[in-house]
Amino acid sequence: MRIAELRAGLQEFAREGPPADSDRRAELEEHTGQVARVLHEAMGQVLRDGTTALPMLIQLLATVQDRLHDSRWLVLLDHSMLSGAPAPGPAPAPGPAVTAPTADSGRWQRYVVIATALPTVPALLALGFTAVTISQAKDMLRLTERDQVASSYNETIANLGDKSINVRTSTIFAIQRIMRDSPREQPALVEVLSSYVREHAKMPAKAQAERMRKDVKSRPADDVQAALTVLGSRQLDSEADPVINLRDTFLAGANLSGLNFYNADLRGVDLTRAELQGGYFEESWFDGAQMSEAILSDGDFEECDFLRTDLHGVWWDGADFEDADLTEADLSGANLFEREDGAMVDLEGAEMSGADLSEANLTDALLMGADLSKDNDQGIPATKLAGTNFTNADLSGALLDGTDRKTAIWDGAHLP
Known part of the structure; x- marks a missing residue:
């Protein structure tokens, strides 16, 4: 099982690892495929x-481990090892001869010489050595992948300062790929993109x-819209996600349709005529924002x-405004x-x-438990x-103290 995990890790590394050009990538994939085959046969x-065949397997694993450590991606095993993989057949005699380590032998290969030089390799010792070697190799793969992500991260972020808007826009979508492939980098990248929007869409x-x-x-x-799209398409990770801070930015006409801006700080933002339909904004702050003529449907x-x-x-x-503070x-x-689907505004408990509801259309709206009354403690008048x-709105349990209802239309409404 551990060998199978290592083989899978090697093949995944070949697809995602260091080589940047397609030729080198193809060469790496071919080589790791051969290495995986040899490990499988061993x-x-x-x-x-049984244990008589363990020395050869350990020798292969130790070589792979040392080559990974030295970043020798295209020679994880020598050609002789790849062409001379163990073939099915009778078990070899106990106490196989072991070639002395070459001058460039690594730490694990030197240990192998000592372990396999014994007349008989004790099963537990050999299996323990194999497990440790595999763990070391997998750790090396993870470290290399992490280094690769860090390198890609730094190079990508640097391009956000490019003079060309096309380069910056492409960079933002490259950041989206990093966020998807390396979720642990997402919080920092959310902060980077939020800062980018604040800088490039100042009020x-x-x-x-x-x-x-x-x-x-x-x-x-285009670059600002791209940043908004990537921010709103991120994968949520509960409390690990930072707040998207776009406070006091100018985003008139922005398209946030269907995007996820949960718990975002949008105070003072100008979203005039912005498209927010079908978006998820639960628990976000819009205090003092300019949102006239915006589309909030659904x-x-x-x-x-x-x-x-x-x-x-x-x-x-x-739109759902349940328990919102308006x-x-x-x-x-x-x-x-x-619309023919009967969609209605939900203002339950709002x-x-x-608030000023002059000439507002709340036909069929849900206002159960909504508070439209005046607030004497705060000196705030009732809703206008x-x-x-x-018409046909449900105001059961709503508070209407102090409201002037004379000019409102109440046909079919369910009043408290």
């Missing part, structure tokens, strides 16, 4: 012949931001904070797409004191309901 002979001066906000063609640069915003957030004119059919948020003119459409 293992088979031990199974057939402009107020007058310039207003001009850009009014331009319906405003979009993040997004998960459960337990998010939207304190004093500008959400006027958003599209929010099918205190003093501007939701005026929030609208619904005409805190909405001081001028022209708000609550």
Whole structure:
């Protein structure tokens, strides 16, 4: 079993290891395939012949171990060893002759000479030696792979400073491959990409931001959008993941559709006309953000904070705002797409004191237990309901103290 694990490790290393060009990669794959075959045949002979065949297997393992240690990837075994692999047949006589170590013999090969020079190799000693050798070889493979990742990591990160936006964009997607292939590097790379977005999408001066906000063609640069896509496509690892910090960035028109920004810090971000539909933003912070006319349809915003957030004119059919804090948020003119699937806004348990729902469409919305009342302790008025459409909405258990309901539409609504 241990030999089989080592063979698999060698073959995987051949696919992912050091050589960069395709010719060298093919040569390495061919060589490790031959090494794996020889190890397999030597293992088979031990199974057939018992401990008398162990010296040859140990000799092969020790050679592989020493060559790995010396980074001699294309000569893990000599040609003579590859061509002279043990063949099926009668067991060799006890006490096989052992060739003296050559001048470049490594530590393990020198130990083998001592162990195999005995008249009979004790089974337990030989098996223990074999297990240790295999463990050492596997450790060497892991260390080499880690060094390779570190080298690739450093070279890749350096390219983020390239003057060409095409190079930077390609580098960002290369980072995504590192995050996928080496999950332990993901937290650091999330920090790197978050910092990259903050640096390359800084909030402009107020007058310039207003001009850009009014331009319906405003979009993040390709490299920034790529960084957002990679951040939102990462694999979550519970508490090991750092918070994605994009605070106070200008991301008008960004596409975050279907992406995962769980527990992200988006306070003060400009997401005017951004596409967030179907995204996962649970427990994220949007306090003070500019999100007018953004598409929030089918997004998960459960337990998010939207304190004093500008959400006027958003599209929010099918969005989940359960237990979200929308205190003093501007939701005026929030609208619904005409859909046949019955998607509805879920505001169950949401805190909405001081929010502006003027002309907002909450047809069929779920507002069970939502708080639209005034907060005397904080001096916050009740939710503004001028022209708000609550047709067929469910407000059972909702708090409406202090609201002016005269101009709101309540047809078919289930009131507390």
